[in-house]
Amino acid sequence: MSVLLDVKDIAKSFKLKGHWYHKRKLNALSPLSFAIEAKKTLAIVGETGSGKSTLAKILVGAETPTTGKIYLNGQLLKNQHFKQRCQHIRMIFQDSGTTLNPSLTIQELLDEPLILNTVLNEKQRKNLIRTTLQKVGLLGDHMNFYPHMFSGGQKQRISLARAIILQPQVIILDEALAALDPSLRSQMINLLLDLQQQMGLAYILISHNLGIVRHFSDDVMIMSQGEVVESGKTIEVMRNPQHKVTQKLMMSQNFQIK
Amino acid sequence: MNLLDIRNLSIELDTPSGRVLAVDRVSLSIKEGEVRGLVGESGSGKSLLAQAIIGVLEDKWHVHADRFHWRGIDLLRLSIDDRKALLCRDIAMIFQEPMSCLDPTTLIGEQLSEAIDTSQLSGYFWQRKKQRKEAVIKLLHKVGIKKHEQCINSYPHQLTEAICQRVMIAIALAGRPILLIADEPTAAMESTTQGQIFRLLANLNQLKNMSILLISHDLENLTHWTNTITVMYSGQFVEAGSTEQIFNKPMHPYTRALVDSSTKANLQLPTKSRLMTLPGSIPVLQHLPIGCRLGPRCPRAQQTCVAAPTVSNYHGHKVSCHFPLLRETGKKVKGSH
Ligand code: SF4
Numbered sequence: 001m002s003v004l005l006d007v008k009d010i011a012k013s014f015k016l017k018g019h020w021y022h023k024r025k026l027n028a029l030s031p032l033s034f035a036i037e038a039k040k041t042l043a044i045v046g047e048t049g050s051g052k053s054t055l056a057k058i059l060v061g062a063e064t065p066t067t068g069k070i071y072l073n074g075q076l077l078k079n080q081h082f083k084q085r086c087q088h089i090r091m092i093f094q095d096s097g098t099t100l101n102p103s104l105t106i107q108e109l110l111d112e113p114l115i116l117n118t119v120l121n122e123k124q125r126k127n128l129i130r131t132t133l134q135k136v137g138l139l140g141d142h143m144n145f146y147p148h149m150f151s152g153g154q155k156q157r158i159s160l161a162r163a164i165i166l167q168p169q170v171i172i173l174d175e176a177l178a179a180l181d182p183s184l185r186s187q188m189i190n191l192l193l194d195l196q197q198q199m200g201l202a203y204i205l206i207s208h209n210l211g212i213v214r215h216f217s218d219d220v221m222i223m224s225q226g227e228v229v230e231s232g233k234t235i236e237v238m239r240n241p242q243h244k245v246t247q248k249l250m251m252s253q254n255f256q257i258k
Numbered sequence: 259m260n261l262l263d264i265r266n267l268s269i270e271l272d273t274p275s276g277r278v279l280a281v282d283r284v285s286l287s288i289k290e291g292e293v294r295g296l297v298g299e300s301g302s303g304k305s306l307l308a309q310a311i312i313g314v315l316e317d318k319w320h321v322h323a324d325r326f327h328w329r330g331i332d333l334l335r336l337s338i339d340d341r342k343a344l345l346c347r348d349i350a351m352i353f354q355e356p357m358s359c360l361d362p363t364t365l366i367g368e369q370l371s372e373a374i375d376t377s378q379l380s381g382y383f384w385q386r387k388k389q390r391k392e393a394v395i396k397l398l399h400k401v402g403i404k405k406h407e408q409c410i411n412s413y414p415h416q417l418t419e420a421i422c423q424r425v426m427i428a429i430a431l432a433g434r435p436i437l438l439i440a441d442e443p444t445a446a447m448e449s450t451t452q453g454q455i456f457r458l459l460a461n462l463n464q465l466k467n468m469s470i471l472l473i474s475h476d477l478e479n480l481t482h483w484t485n486t487i488t489v490m491y492s493g494q495f496v497e498a499g500s501t502e503q504i505f506n507k508p509m510h511p512y513t514r515a516l517v518d519s520s521t522k523a524n525l526q527l528p529t530k531s532r533l534m535t536l537p538g539s540i541p542v543l544q545h546l547p548i549g550c551r552l553g554p555r556c557p558r559a560q561q562t563c564v565a566a567p568t569v570s571n572y573h574g575h576k577v578s579c580h581f582p583l584l585r586e587t588g589k590k591v592k593g594s595h
Binding site for chain 1 (some may be wrong): 299300448449450452453475476477478514515519520527529530532533534535536537539540542
């Protein structure tokens with residue numbers, strides 16, 4: 001299958017305050033490369049400060065990388081070209097409740113990306129919102145509700161609806177499953193897997209729950225202090241962890257695959 | 259001996275839309291020296307129950323119980339002040355988000371020394387200050403903080419979440435409690451630090467014979483650290499038993515679904531296959547189903563389930579369901595999938 005997203009030698013460093021002849025740099029992310037195909041999931045595992053969030057921010061365009069290039073379908077993504085990027089790469093966060101504007105109805109919330117990014121008229125937009133809500137397991141009539149009328153699990157579905165409404169190709173799930181209750185979490189996993197098959201999505205899953213990573217992802221990248229310490233097929237990495245960091249992670253979750 | 263023995267505890271809340279039975283006849287017992295897990299998803303009333311135990315509930319909440327014994331003393335017969343004095347002495351509680359529980363404007367050392375009761379110090383008043391400081395350092399060592407000087411002289415925001423939680427545990431230990439209630443102590447922490455906190459609690463349990471009530475929404479996180487587990491759903495008692503019983507032979511459809519949906523218990527499942535799950539979402543307090551509250555989501559529900567089930571006891575494995583998954587049926591269910 002063809003490569004959907006190709007990341008080449010992305011790196012990010014911040015300049016720290018210091019004397020002008022004594023400038024120091026902090027490497028948040030050492031150069032790293034990876035590629036994802038459609039319908040595949042790449043998991044990124046690491047502790048706080050491992051650079052995984054920085055990587056996610058660079059991918060969606062909230063940060064500009066110091067060096068390196070990102071290709072989507074073979075096309076170079078330019079740093080300033082947000083329109084192209086936000087149509088194809090979307091992101092869902094852990095705390096879905098706080099990312100939804102409480103003063104807008106669901107329809108208005110979902111309308112926003114459509115108005116900004118598409119040329120659809122009002123009726124088409126409404127229809128699209130309705131079908132998208134149904135896709136994520138909500139009712140079309142839910143669009144007149146306000147976010148506070150939904151439970152945590154449903155809010156996460158609305159975030160998902162907002163993410164897929166522009167027919168993206170890559171979705172970044174930043175701990176999106178961590179705060180959900182277990183029974184809702186498995187519903188969400190099932191839903192995400194279904195959508196992946198239907199729409200040919202590629203996921204980048206940022207998580208520290210190895211159980212979910214094992215179940216959900218094809219490839220995994222273990223990060224520590226801005227560097228990729230181990231990567232490969234999820235099953236193989238977990239069967240036979242090589243690096244200390246990976247081993248420690250698996251130990252801490254009492255995780256073992258025979 | 260049972261340290262804590264609660265039978266049929268109910269909590270009613272006054273809301274604008276009338277009284278709501280938020281916790282519906284839940285029983286809980288804790289033996290001396292055991293670690294009990296209390297598992298429930300959001301809205302299960304697990305935190306309410308914990309608050310009812312230590313008695314920090316508001317007046318708007320009405321608590322009834324058939325039995326509420328603490329170390330053999332019937333608390334229901336004591337006056338409120340006596341009860342509070344007794345429970346304050348013996349029970350301590352730690353919460354999630356430790357940073358928000360600590361006073362941001364006071365040094366850690368002062369907050370810790372505040373927690374140390376004067377009656378624990380011997381000696382004349384001019385020796386007190388020194389003793390107090392020694393006691394603080396000892397407490398910090400107990401929870402595994404070695405750089406005590408640095409910690410004492412910091413404000414909460416200068417420390418990491420995990421260190422703050424350790425400080426909270428130290429404050430809790432200052433009163434030398436017999437029971438420690440930990441309400442999601444590791445929520446929003448890294449898995450490696452989570453392990454450290456759990457290990458610290460396990461050590462305290464072993465060395466000091468302190469009983470622990472560990473509250474969490476995630477069954478699979480708890481199983482490694484608990485002796486017994488009680489499961490709640492939407493304010494109702496679901497199932498209680500030893501950790502092995504609950505995790506390996508769940509009898510209640512809800513516990514079964516929790517175990518089945520856990521990715522850790524299903525390592526033999528092929529990747530990206532669908533997980534077993536219950537349909538629907540957790541009911542909100544304003545619209546609770548009658549009878550068994552799992553009813554609308556339960557795969558085994560039948561007509562009888564509109565009446566709340568009673569608790570039946572299978573060799574210490576208590577389950578509240580009209581149609582529990584007994585061993586044979588459990589196997590059948592497994593085979594048919
Ligand atoms: S009592 Fe009925 S509805 Fe409730 S869990 Fe048992 S079978 Fe399901």
